[in-house]
Amino acid sequence: MIEDLRRRFLPRFVETSRERLARAHSLFEGGDAPTLAHELHALAGEAMMLDLGAVADHARLAEVAARAWSKASEDSGGCSRAACAHCLEIVGQALHALSISSPNQSGAP
Amino acid sequence: MNAKSLRPKILIVDDSEIVCDSVSTMLEPRGYDVVSLTSLFAFTQTLATERPDLVLVDVSMPALNGDKLIEISRKHHDNRYKMVLFSNRGEAELSTLATKCGAAGYIQKTGDAERLAREVELFLHPGR
Numbered sequence: 473m474i475e476d477l478r479r480r481f482l483p484r485f486v487e488t489s490r491e492r493l494a495r496a497h498s499l500f501e502g503g504d505a506p507t508l509a510h511e512l513h514a515l516a517g518e519a520m521m522l523d524l525g526a527v528a529d530h531a532r533l534a535e536v537a538a539r540a541w542s543k544a545s546e547d548s549g550g551c552s553r554a555a556c557a558h559c560l561e562i563v564g565q566a567l568h569a570l571s572i573s574s575p576n577q578s579g580a581p
Numbered sequence: 582m583n584a585k586s587l588r589p590k591i592l593i594v595d596d597s598e599i600v601c602d603s604v605s606t607m608l609e610p611r612g613y614d615v616v617s618l619t620s621l622f623a624f625t626q627t628l629a630t631e632r633p634d635l636v637l638v639d640v641s642m643p644a645l646n647g648d649k650l651i652e653i654s655r656k657h658h659d660n661r662y663k664m665v666l667f668s669n670r671g672e673a674e675l676s677t678l679a680t681k682c683g684a685a686g687y688i689q690k691t692g693d694a695e696r697l698a699r700e701v702e703l704f705l706h707p708g709r
Contacts, residue, residue: 473607473693473694473695474692474693474694476606477603477692477694480602480606481599481602481603481606484599485599488599510641510643513641513669514596514597514641516669517595517600517639517668517690518597518599518600520669520689520690520692521599521600521604521690521691521692522599522603522692523691523692523693528669532669
């Protein structure tokens with residue numbers, strides 16, 4: 473069943489995730505941590521539905537980092553921001569690995 | 582059970598089309614009718630017209646969080662509709678949220694169709 477789900481939805485997931493990640497980067501640059509956390513949560517949820525554990529786990533960690541950043545004080549904000557940047561990079565790598573390992577990544581399901 | 586059909590009707594409320602379509606793909610072959618809503622715009626109207634047997638509500642949505650939606654909805658509809666939180670958050674957090682908002686419970690997001698159907702069935706027929 474999961475193979476069937478992936479066959480149907482993986483190309484769309486890869487495309488949507490690229491868009492989400494691009495939005496996440498611009499939210500990060502703009503300092504909008506709460507919306508960034510929401511975007512990453514949505515990405516993690518979609519990855520869970522397709523049983524893409526690594527992407528889901530990395531997106532969830534990035535979401536946690538974004539939430540910590542949104543609650544951070546002025547003193548600790550820089551550290552939280554850096555953690556968030558690192559997590560975003562890892563999510564990007566996980567998505568890249570997924571897109572090169574999945575055939576027909578940009579085609580219709 | 583829904584009056585129009587012997588198949589239980591599930592309403593999924595989630596701003597992600599991928600999540601909604603995945604739930605339909607997993608549950609429809611297992612004997613459920615699935616209706617999807619990706620925005621809250623027509624939520625009340627959809628409840629009235631579709632009269633779902635179970636409503637799966639995503640927690641984290643842009644306009645209004647799912648727990649708040651359930652809380653508000655329960656004030657308007659009492660317990661007429663069985664609503665559960667549907668999320669990839671941890672079990673402890675979901676359990677607390679479900680209790681606070683008056684949801685019937687929670688289901689964690691999964692790509693495991695058997696597990697999803699089993700959990701849905703537990704809410705539809707708790708005694709079985």
